[in-house]
Amino acid sequence: MDRPKIELDEVTLRFAGDSGDGMQLTGTQFSHTVAQLGVDVNTFPDYPAEIRSPEGTLYGVSSYSVNAGAKVHTSGDYYDLLIAMNASSLKVNLNYLKKGGIIITNNAGFSDKILGLAKYESNPLEDGSLSDYKLIDLNINDYVKQKITNSSLSVKVIEKTKNFFALGMAYFIYNLPLNYTEEWLKQKFKSNLEIADINIQVLYAGYEYAKNDERIKNTYTIKNAKLKPGYYRNITGNEAIAMGLVAASKISKVPVFLGSYPITPATEILHKLSEYKSYGIKTFQAEDEIAGICSAIGAAYGGYIGVTTTSGPGLSLKVEAMGYALMAELPLVIIDVQRVGPSTGIPTKPEQSDLNLAFYGRHGEAPLPVLAPSTAYSCFEMVIEAVRIATKYMVPVILLSGGYIAQGTQVLKIPEVSDLPKLDINYYTDKETYAPYKRDKVTFSRPWAIPGTPGLEHRIGGLEKEDMTGNQSSNAQNHQKMVEFRAKKIEAIANDIPDASVYGEETGDLLILGWGSTFGSLKTAWDHLNSKGHKVSFCHLHYLNPFPKNLGKILKGFKQILVPESNMGQLAGIIRSKFIIDVLQFNLVEGRPFKAIEIEDKVLSILEKGNN
Amino acid sequence: MKYKLDEIVDYKSESSFEYTSKELKSGSDVRWCAGCGDFSIINQVQKVLPTLGIPKEKITFVSGIGCSSRFPYYMGTYGMHTIHGRALAIASGLKFARPDLSVWVPTGDGDCLSIGGNHFIHACRRNIDINVIMFNNEIYSLTKGQYSPTSKPGQVTKSSPFGVVDNPFNPSSLALGSGASFVARAVDMDIKTLANVLERAAKHKGISFIEVYTNCVIFNNGVFENFRDKKLSKEYTITLEHNKPLVFGAENDKGIKFEGHKPVVFNINEGNNSINDAIVHNEKDSTLAFILSNMTYNSDLPRPVGIFQAIELPTYDEVAIEQINVAKKKIGDDFDLETFLRGDDYWQGQ
Numbered sequence: 012m013d014r015p016k017i018e019l020d021e022v023t024l025r026f027a028g029d030s031g032d033g034m035q036l037t038g039t040q041f042s043h044t045v046a047q048l049g050v051d052v053n054t055f056p057d058y059p060a061e062i063r064s065p066e067g068t069l070y071g072v073s074s075y076s077v078n079a080g081a082k083v084h085t086s087g088d089y090y091d092l093l094i095a096m097n098a099s100s101l102k103v104n105l106n107y108l109k110k111g112g113i114i115i116t117n118n119a120g121f122s123d124k125i126l127g128l129a130k131y132e133s134n135p136l137e138d139g140s141l142s143d144y145k146l147i148d149l150n151i152n153d154y155v156k157q158k159i160t161n162s163s164l165s166v167k168v169i170e171k172t173k174n175f176f177a178l179g180m181a182y183f184i185y186n187l188p189l190n191y192t193e194e195w196l197k198q199k200f201k202s203n204l205e206i207a208d209i210n211i212q213v214l215y216a217g218y219e220y221a222k223n224d225e226r227i228k229n230t231y232t233i234k235n236a237k238l239k240p241g242y243y244r245n246i247t248g249n250e251a252i253a254m255g256l257v258a259a260s261k262i263s264k265v266p267v268f269l270g271s272y273p274i275t276p277a278t279e280i281l282h283k284l285s286e287y288k289s290y291g292i293k294t295f296q297a298e299d300e301i302a303g304i305c306s307a308i309g310a311a312y313g314g315y316i317g318v319t320t321t322s323g324p325g326l327s328l329k330v331e332a333m334g335y336a337l338m339a340e341l342p343l344v345i346i347d348v349q350r351v352g353p354s355t356g357i358p359t360k361p362e363q364s365d366l367n368l369a370f371y372g373r374h375g376e377a378p379l380p381v382l383a384p385s386t387a388y389s390c391f392e393m394v395i396e397a398v399r400i401a402t403k404y405m406v407p408v409i410l411l412s413g414g415y416i417a418q419g420t421q422v423l424k425i426p427e428v429s430d431l432p433k434l435d436i437n438y439y440t441d442k443e444t445y446a447p448y449k450r451d452k453v454t455f456s457r458p459w460a461i462p463g464t465p466g467l468e469h470r471i472g473g474l475e476k477e478d479m480t481g482n483q484s485s486n487a488q489n490h491q492k493m494v495e496f497r498a499k500k501i502e503a504i505a506n507d508i509p510d511a512s513v514y515g516e517e518t519g520d521l522l523i524l525g526w527g528s529t530f531g532s533l534k535t536a537w538d539h540l541n542s543k544g545h546k547v548s549f550c551h552l553h554y555l556n557p558f559p560k561n562l563g564k565i566l567k568g569f570k571q572i573l574v575p576e577s578n579m580g581q582l583a584g585i586i587r588s589k590f591i592i593d594v595l596q597f598n599l600v601e602g603r604p605f606k607a608i609e610i611e612d613k614v615l616s617i618l619e620k621g622n623n
Numbered sequence: 624m625k626y627k628l629d630e631i632v633d634y635k636s637e638s639s640f641e642y643t644s645k646e647l648k649s650g651s652d653v654r655w656c657a658g659c660g661d662f663s664i665i666n667q668v669q670k671v672l673p674t675l676g677i678p679k680e681k682i683t684f685v686s687g688i689g690c691s692s693r694f695p696y697y698m699g700t701y702g703m704h705t706i707h708g709r710a711l712a713i714a715s716g717l718k719f720a721r722p723d724l725s726v727w728v729p730t731g732d733g734d735c736l737s738i739g740g741n742h743f744i745h746a747c748r749r750n751i752d753i754n755v756i757m758f759n760n761e762i763y764s765l766t767k768g769q770y771s772p773t774s775k776p777g778q779v780t781k782s783s784p785f786g787v788v789d790n791p792f793n794p795s796s797l798a799l800g801s802g803a804s805f806v807a808r809a810v811d812m813d814i815k816t817l818a819n820v821l822e823r824a825a826k827h828k829g830i831s832f833i834e835v836y837t838n839c840v841i842f843n844n845g846v847f848e849n850f851r852d853k854k855l856s857k858e859y860t861i862t863l864e865h866n867k868p869l870v871f872g873a874e875n876d877k878g879i880k881f882e883g884h885k886p887v888v889f890n891i892n893e894g895n896n897s898i899n900d901a902i903v904h905n906e907k908d909s910t911l912a913f914i915l916s917n918m919t920y921n922s923d924l925p926r927p928v929g930i931f932q933a934i935e936l937p938t939y940d941e942v943a944i945e946q947i948n949v950a951k952k953k954i955g956d957d958f959d960l961e962t963f964l965r966g967d968d969y970w971q972g973q
């Protein structure tokens with residue numbers, strides 16, 4: 012049949028099923044395929060903390076969102092198409108399907124038993140409750156078994172290919188080529204070509220099936236992103252951090268040492284860097300979070316870029332060692348991929364609630380630089396920046412990433428090496444002029460002298476140190492001086508970081524002020540508001556301590572400031588105390604990113620009030 | 624790829640091999656109490672180190688918190704005084720990063736076995752090439768006298784006015800059980816054994832654990848009297864020597880032999896007994912090491928001092944660095960950053 016082909020600016024899909032249904036893989040394949048066509052893509056995996064939750068349950072649903080279009084900043088608010096491999100995945104995700112959106116269901120996942128587990132009283136495929144949507148229901152298991160008849164593989168293995176049937180259907184609906192996935196399967200299963208072959212057959216079968224299903228009234232194409240010439244890849248924030256550290260090491264000619272303990276959602280950084288041995292990276296899987304940071308501190312004393320990676324509970328455990336590293340004035344990068352807290356919280360879901368801990372979480376007067384990447388690519392840039400600040404100022408730097416950007420993917424234009432920052436890191440070797448705590452007049456930094464350097468033998472420690480010599484000192488005036496030095500050092504960084512920039516007018520009625528991983532939602536919301544002619548500006552912070560020097564001026568330029576955060580108002584509190592101004596809060600702690608539309612609605616309600 | 628620190632790692636100077644014990648003093652005032660056993664240990668360390676052929680600038684002392692952990696401040700070498708219990712975690716990072724360094728951890732029974740217990744067992748398990756000197760005074764001294772994980776049951780301290788309820792660790796058994804390849808014990812006053820085990824520890828590849836009975840004159844004075852006193856120690860300690868029979872006593876008249884699997888004391892000169900009945904020590908026999916270590920706290924037996932075990936096992940630092948060297952060979956001496964950033968799964972935008 013001939014169908015109208017409709018071009019769309021942006022599409023959002025959700026692949027959902029049981030934890031074992033391979034939905035993460037299917038979603039990744041879809042996103043890679045569209046990305047190869049020059050479409051901008053942003054994705055987000057959403058899966059349970061358990062490895063394989065009991066089959067068919069609501070809490071066992073694993074999903075993967077793909078947002079593709081000319082320019083996308085998030086994984087999308089509401090879906091155009093939902094693939095639901097069973098009743099529970101339909102139930103969990105239906106709220107976010109657009110009215111009139113397409114639902115593809117696998118009826119094999121709607122047995123009485125699974126309907127019960129999904130707490131459906133009647134079968135939604137039959138009771139008319141999905142009449143607002145375009146329902147394409149079919150028994151994918153049956154189609155797969157019909158297609159693969161003479162295989163030596165068991166029925167169970169054959170049925171596992173059902174995700175590729177669904178993917179084939181999606182490829183047809185969006186006029187996408189199958190060759191990328193076909194090649195990927197051949198590579199992936201090169202040691203077992205029969206598995207590759209049946210998956211490819213099923214992929215094509217799904218495509219053919221969709222072609223013949225008359226319930227599919229239209230097909231769609233997705234608008235190209237008109238990307239600049241260059242090389243591109245899909246990347247997650249965690250991968251970007253690992254790559255950024257390799258780049259920092261290469262540029263500075265200083266080796267990287269990662270001390271880490273596995274924790275969701277930061278573990279991929281440990282995985283990646285452990286693969287990067289050939290690039291000289293040393294990784295140490297420590298016995299606990301404390302040993303993770305402590306081993307990195309030891310390596311930093313030995314002349315390495317010391318790095319530790321963690322998430323909330325791990326950051327709590329590292330607090331004492333962070334204080335030590337700042338007292339010893341050693342360069343260290345502490346990467347916290349934030350997740351829902353407190354305590355174990357919801358390990359796989361994103362939140363921005365470690366800001367206060369990063370800011371204030373040490374005993375004594377112990378300020379530290381805090382940076383926050385905003386996107387996957389920003390993870391790459393900001394980790395290099397963290398290395399620069401840590402080594403230039405001899406200070407531990409906290410990088411607050413988040414589960415959303417860490418695990419979601421983004422299309423990245425691979426940077427030209429010549430565009431990367433220069434990192435000029437040097438060890439101190441001059442015997443005549445050396446003193447362990449002699450400070451640079453501009454940065455207040457102390458020299459980095461490492462063991463093995465003859466004549467510079469010195470001792471550092473957590474006891475308060477005498478100015479210049481670093482010897483232990485309980486002298487009251489000296490302590491005052493040293494506390495001030497350590498604070499000045501952080502303040503001095505403000506002279507060495509870029510000004511904050513504002514989207515929209517520099518002054519006005521309302522400023523949206525964001526930080527870190529909410530960028531995508533906030534930028535999308537601002538783009539929409541701006542294109543509709545609303546007078547609102549947007550400023551997004553990557554530097555939280557110290558703040559960019561011009562932030563105070565920016566804030567004074569607006570009558571009202573709205574601070575949306577995935578916490579209960581932590582940045583808002585810091586802004587109030589630092590700048591003595593009030594701000595409006597918008598807080599969401601549902602373990603998911605903001606939807607752009609939520610930000611838009613909030614802004615519109617504030618603007619309306621202002622007009623009344 | 625050449626790193627900037629390779630120059631420092633590879634630096635060889637003739638003169639830095641020649642230094643005196645005096646040059647190993649940092650010049651900082653030593654703030655231990657008069658009569659503290661720690662003085663004896665630092666003196667032996669400063670005496671032994673210059674004889675080992677290790678350049679002074681390659682030596683680093685890393686400590687945690689406690690009286691013993693002030694040690695690095697008094698040494699004229701590189702040093703870090705760090706966080707309570709964490710010295711071994713920090714030292715592990717330093718040693719893995721910088722295998723060219725001689726890394727020493729002076730620690731105490733509280734620092735090493737209580738707050739730092741986890742790092743201790745894991746450092747032993749990894750067999751990372753670090754020298755650990757654990758000053759055991761069976762008390763928390765710097766916090767002014769609370770019981771420690773090696774205090775005796777029933778011992779009255781400020782935090783156990785009715786007597787200690789906990790059972791103590793036997794540190795050498797803990798080290799052996801955790802996989803340490805070199806395990807020894809010495810007594811602060813027995814400088815001969817102390818110097819010997821320090822030298823052997825320094826030369827040993829892999830983790831070396833030395834427990835030193837250290838008298839705290841203020842909070843636990845006399846607790847090791849039987850092992851420290853010249854006369855008494857002859858009856859109450861037995862010095863382990865490789866390939867030599869286990870003999871002790873003022874007249875060398877007593878030996879240790881097996882009765883079944885249990886070590887017992889016997890008189891060499893009695894009846895048909897002879898020195899040939901005594902167990903012959905073998906540092907490379909880890910089963911024997913466990914048995915000898917378990918003599919500790921058995922009041923019928925003398926307390927063993929010397930080297931329980933010294934066996935060669937692969938070290939963490941060597942194996943991990945070999946993995947890196949093999950991996951590096953695959954991509955050659957250097958790598959192209961742009962190719963790396965591109966990865967395998969890239970595409971070209973037109």
